[in-house]
Amino acid sequence: MIYGGKWDRDGLDYKALRNRWHVVARVDEVRDGTPLPVRLLGEDLVLWRSPTGINAWKDYCGHRGAKLSLGCVRNGEIECPYHGWRYSESGQCVKVPAHPDHEPPQQRLVYPHRVTERYGLVWVSLGQPEGDVPAFPEWDDQSFRKVYAGPYRYRANALRSVENFLDASHFPFVHANLNGDPENPDSIADYEVFKGPQGLTTSEISVFQPYGDHRGIPVTARYTYHVFQPTTAYFTKKTGVTERFCTFLNATPADEDEAVLYLIVAINFGADLTEEQILSRQDRVFEQDRRIVESQRPYRLPLDLREEMHVRSDRLAVEYRRWLRALGEAALAVNTTTITIQPAPADSSRSTSYA
Ligand code: FES
Ligand SMILES: [Fe+2]
Structure with missing residues (x-):
């Protein structure tokens, strides 16, 4: 398991919350160049700005498990603080500084979540929300x-x-x-x-x-x-x-x-x-x-x-x-009816050879 949280994930309260939108920050708290750590439902997340907006990922780098929020954002990519691996906003690893002449690994090493900005707030869902973020009735009413x-x-x-x-x-x-x-x-x-x-x-x-x-x-x-x-x-x-x-x-x-x-x-x-x-x-x-x-x-x-x-x-x-x-x-x-156990691929190793 990647994260340890206190939540009892089998509880009905957790189930009711997982597929919802949650506010994790104000938009102006997420500054250029500086990742922001936040916590939601017992999971550590990192918010960071790329050219197309704010990203909300698990606060985790799949190389050695360091927290991306301790790193920085350079040229629209997030850089891990441990070995400097860089990830683009699509979640692709684009740079391994120790091996500049090799193609970066293609495996999944970071975990993006759904994120949207509304009412000056950053909304994240860990699951699959059914609808949009809730309407704020007076938001567009200039008399308020x-x-x-x-x-x-x-x-x-x-x-x-x-x-x-x-x-x-x-x-x-x-x-x-x-x-x-x-x-x-x-x-x-x-x-x-x-x-x-x-x-x-x-x-x-x-x-x-x-x-x-x-x-x-x-x-x-x-x-x-x-x-x-x-x-x-x-x-x-x-x-x-x-x-x-x-x-x-x-x-x-x-x-x-x-x-x-x-x-x-x-x-x-x-x-x-x-x-x-x-x-x-x-x-x-x-x-x-x-x-x-x-x-x-x-x-x-x-x-x-x-x-x-x-x-x-x-x-x-x-x-x-x-x-x-x-x-x-x-x-x-819904969870009970849709869970399927995927067989492990023949070679489930995530290693990349730089020999
Ligand atoms: S742990 Fe992230 S680059 Fe090594
Ligand atoms: Fe009160």
Whole structure:
């Protein structure tokens, strides 16, 4: 095995995540000439820029297993730090400096993954995603100002952190006097959860918030939540007649117990608010959530509903767990039916002779 990760790869949660798109960096973090190491689902990856865009490969060189992220990018090719072998963006080895007069080996020595850039973020899939990256409803709407927040690094499971994002009944306690009043917590009225090709959507959930958005004013906030894929969630929050506060969250499962939360906030009010004012509220809220989510055990989100207690206000969380379980089972069924054992070729040696 090339990589050691902590993930239980037979788990339904892992199965539900593998064929999805995950955010691994902001596009501007991937600089010319410098490979960037990132981690996804217990695997080390390297991001690097070539003439046609960003590449996402396993952080591994098939010569002696060194990490490519310790190397550099020269003339649009990535150079391994150990013996200087160079690879083109197609994954072909194009140079073995110790043997300049010989043809470089043709064997597969590097492992590219699917990668795409969207919303200023780098998205990677370790498997075969069924569709495109999720739509961010306000991205092309010029009446909404967009602000990047985070990434927030939690020593916690990504699915636990998404469920926390979808939870309205924690506001008065975790975000006391900000998103709720601890002396007078809202009773959560029953709401609907709809399931469709675009994931989960709720009807409106209404709560009182003493400091409900970046303006620092009391509001009655009406939330509509969406879950587009297991680690991409979104809400639009109405805090006035026309004011909308939207958040597009991507919780990257770096490891079973390590999540990286990338946020884009979209608001159509407060033109006079500075970016610092907006970020300070976001940072405060996600720091408050961090201590709770990091405390949750087991780390992994239980997909068997009998393992934790649920009440009516947890309906979205219950549907989220059911949906994840169904996605994991569907992925498992596909894997089970398509696995074929390939016989080893007669000469399975990967060596190249330079005699
Ligand atoms: S390990 Fe990469 S060139 Fe030798
Ligand atoms: Fe929260």
